[in-house]
Each structure stands twice: as C-alpha cells, then as structure tokens.
Amino acid sequence: MRKTMLAGIIAGVCVTATTVVAGATQAMANPNDCPKNYVCVWGDSNYEGRFVFAPGTSREKVGDRMNDLTTALWNRTGSTICFYDDTGYGGSLLARVGPGESRPNVGRTANDRISSWRAC
Ligand SMILES: [Ca+2]
Known part of the structure; x- marks a missing residue:
C-alpha cells in the first residue's frame, strides 16, 4: 500500500x-521575442539562452555579454546582414543572412565567434 x-x-x-x-x-x-527592425542573437541553438536584441542593421561590437557566444540569430531588418568574427566588421565573414531570415544554429564554423555585424 x-x-x-x-x-x-x-x-x-x-x-x-x-x-x-x-x-x-x-x-x-x-x-x-525579436522585435521588427532588430537583429537578435542568442547564446544557445533554437533561440535560447542569453541574448542581445539590437535595433538597426549594424553593431560594431556585440559587447562582452555576447562576444564569441552567438549560436542562433534572427535578422528582422529589411537588409541582408553580414556577421563578422572581429569587432568593427573585421576578420572572417561568418554568416550572411537575408532580410527576415533566421538561423536556429549558425553551424560549427560560425558558432561562438560572432563579434559584430552590419548590412552588406
Ligand atoms: Ca569573434
């Protein structure tokens, strides 16, 4: 019993x-969760974990909180956005994401490397 x-x-x-x-x-x-005209990045795949939502199409430095930590991203702007390995849009081009496109996982090459982005 x-x-x-x-x-x-x-x-x-x-x-x-x-x-x-x-x-x-x-x-x-x-x-x-990602507002229109923002670029949003998350630390874990499938848009989870820590995140930064940045208005506009460029961010010269993603900031210490997200530097080299991005795994998922969402481009809710009307422009194609290029994501770079270094701050100030330097280093390797890690991902090129069309307007409105998202990546639940940026892939092994780009994972945990993104430091900046801008329209391209
Ligand atoms: Ca980096």
Missing part, C-alpha cells in the same frame, strides 16, 4: 516538471 502511494507521488512530480519545461521552451522560441 505504501509503495503504491509513493509511486503515484513520483509520477505526479514528473508530469509537472515536463509540462513546465515544454512551456518554457515554447516561450523562448516565440518569433515575437
């Missing part, structure tokens, strides 16, 4: 935990 009750409690806890995680994931992936 006791064993049965305990199993029931554990099952209940598991169901609750799963529901919470699924809800959080859905909220993080909401395209409305």
Whole structure:
C-alpha cells in the first residue's frame, strides 16, 4: 500500500516538471521575442539562452555579454546582414543572412565567434 502511494507521488512530480519545461521552451522560441527592425542573437541553438536584441542593421561590437557566444540569430531588418568574427566588421565573414531570415544554429564554423555585424 505504501509503495503504491509513493509511486503515484513520483509520477505526479514528473508530469509537472515536463509540462513546465515544454512551456518554457515554447516561450523562448516565440518569433515575437525579436522585435521588427532588430537583429537578435542568442547564446544557445533554437533561440535560447542569453541574448542581445539590437535595433538597426549594424553593431560594431556585440559587447562582452555576447562576444564569441552567438549560436542562433534572427535578422528582422529589411537588409541582408553580414556577421563578422572581429569587432568593427573585421576578420572572417561568418554568416550572411537575408532580410527576415533566421538561423536556429549558425553551424560549427560560425558558432561562438560572432563579434559584430552590419548590412552588406
Ligand atoms: Ca569573434
């Protein structure tokens, strides 16, 4: 009798935990999180983790918080945006993303390297 009750409690806890995680994931992936005319970058794939949402089409320095940490990105501007390895649009061109396009994962070559971007 006791064993049965305990199993029931554990099952209940598991169901609750799963529901919470699924809800959080859905909220993080909401395209409305990145405002129109912004370039948005996230630290984890599928638009999760730390992020920076920057208005306009250029950012000379992504800043310490996101430098060399971008994995996912969303270009909600009307321009094609080029993402660079160094600040000041220097170093390798890591990604070229068309207007409105997004990348749930920038790929191994560009991952955790982006330091700046501008229209190109
Ligand atoms: Ca870099």
